[in-house]
Amino acid sequence: MRFISNLPIGRKLALGFGVLVVLILATGLDGVRDVRRMEGLIDAMAAQHALPALDLREANVQMLFTSRAVRNALLDEDPAAVARRAGDIARYDSAFDARFASYARAIVREEQKVMARDVVARVARLRPLEQEAVAAALAGHPETGRALLPAMRAQADSIDAIFDALTASKVALMQDEIATADEESRDAVLVMLAFLAVATGFAVVTALGIGRPIVRGLREVAAAADGLADGDLRQRITVTSGDEVGQVGRAMTRMIESQQALAQVAAGLSAGDLGVAPQARSEHDALGHAFTGLHATLGRLIAEMRTLVEAARQGALATRADADRFAGAYRELVQGTNALLDAVAAPIDETAQVLDRMAARDLTARVQGRYAGDFDRIKGAINTAVTTLASAMEQVHVAAEQVMSASAQVAGGSQSLASGSSQQAASLEEVGGSLQSLAASATEGAASAGRAQQMAGAARERVADGRQAMTQLSDAMDRIRASSGETAKIVKEIDAIAFQTNLLALNAAVEAARAGDAGRGFAVVAEEVRNLAIRSADAARSTAALIEESVTHARLGVELNATALSRLEDIDREVGRMGEMVTTIAQAGASQRDGVAQINDAVDEMNGVTQQVAANAEESAAAAEELSSQALVLNDLVASFRTGSGTDRAEAAPSGAAGPARRRVSPARALAGAA
Structure with missing residues (x-):
């Protein structure tokens, strides 16, 4: 294998x-x-x-x-x-x-x-x-x-x-x-x-x-290549075969070791540690030579930045770095840092001069240099602040003069308000007495309306009882008429039975006549039966006539009862409407009574408020005199500042003071007139 x-x-x-x-x-x-x-x-x-x-x-x-x-x-x-x-x-x-x-x-x-x-x-x-x-x-x-x-x-x-x-x-x-x-x-x-x-x-x-x-x-x-592509240099390859896969694995191992060494150098540079110097693996190691040059350049750049920082700490903002020692972006960085110091030092100097003049109460000082970006915003903010402060001082001066004039008018108006409030309190006491009489009358009217409402309710209940009794009477009459009709049917049945009995008696008489002497007794009985049948028929007809007359009278009684019931219903509706009107009157009387009570309470409250207003008016007069004296002190303080428009202020002060004084007189006079 x-x-x-x-x-x-x-x-x-x-x-x-x-x-x-x-x-x-x-x-x-x-x-x-x-x-x-x-x-x-x-x-x-x-x-x-x-x-x-x-x-x-x-x-x-x-x-x-x-x-x-x-x-x-x-x-x-x-x-x-x-x-x-x-x-x-x-x-x-x-x-x-x-x-x-x-x-x-x-x-x-x-x-x-x-x-x-x-x-x-x-x-x-x-x-x-x-x-x-x-x-x-x-x-x-x-x-x-x-x-x-x-x-x-x-x-x-x-x-x-x-x-x-x-x-x-x-x-x-x-x-x-x-x-x-x-x-x-x-x-x-x-x-x-x-x-x-x-x-x-x-x-x-x-x-x-x-x-x-x-x-x-x-x-x-x-996997090692993916980790290396993601920047993970902790990869470890264990392939030892002699085929192409083993060759690739060994090459990847050497590349990972090289990247780990460069990463260690880069980590030191990112942490500010320039003590670890990179080493090129060969003359063809472009990345190693690049890291060596980067290490040297960063060392020189850090030395220059340390010089600038130390000078800035000492307040020597005129110190600049040597840009000729660098090239490319590093040279631009050093030149930009020098330009930054120039741009920062100029507005700081001019701003310090303006603040010195403001400290001496000279509000005419302004930043005059031409700046860009945030420095221009700082210039605008300082100039705007100085201008706003100067304008505020002028407005405070004008306002102090107006306060002096207005305080005098407020004092006079407060005295007039106090006098008017006293008169108004006396009038409110008279109104309170009249309202108490009106409240007593409203209470009596509400009580009378309540009694009328109770009487109307009692009348409506009696009418309802009468209507119920008439309804029951109508039902009884209907039942009587129905019973009479049934009785008439029975009488007619009796009449029919009498008629049949008469016919049977006639037939019996005929049969008795046919029988001769043997049927004579039966003929007598048949004659009696016939007489009884005739009498029964006559009595039935008389009873039927009486029943018909009773039915007629019962129908008339039902019609009269219906008419009376209709009249009672009309009376019930009228009594109901009268009760609703009396209820409305009672509610209106109660509302009037409550309204008069509320008005009486409001008048009492107005009387107390009027007395409080009179006391407050006297206090306002005293406060206005104190305000006038404080405005005089404030006017003297503002006059000590230079705002660049002193002549215009002196000329415009009388008219400026008169305008607000006239505007403040109107409410005081209106208050006095209302009192």
């Missing part, structure tokens, strides 16, 4: 695939041989068994056709049809002879040959009978031919039995051949599977033996 692992990859693949191709060819040749053998078996089976079996079956079919044609000829009465049947029989016999002769030529077993000769002999005995029967049918004597049918049927049955035996024998031979073919097919499959198993096993062993070391080594090298 060590020898194979040290072979080049091309030779490994050629060796493995060569052996695999040989095994595949052997498997294919064995398969072709087996297929050819199976084709021979199939051809032999078809020639010796399948085709003869088809000939035997077809001969049997032709014999059946002959038997059917003979029967049809005996059944047909048309001579032309019988003649056609005779032609069909001759054609069927010829086809039978051809098929059976083809079958007989393919017979290989002696017992089958014996049965075939027996079939030929029996057919030879059957055909004369068939010909005789057909001839009788052609002669117009089908009954003679039908007499031959039992003999023909016996011959045909014996032939069918021999055909069945031949078919069974042929089927048995075919099954034996099929079993032999199956056995040979299984043997061929087993041999082919053995070849395939050997080829597959060798392929697997070859793939694992050749591919696994290659794949393992390539994966290890690829």
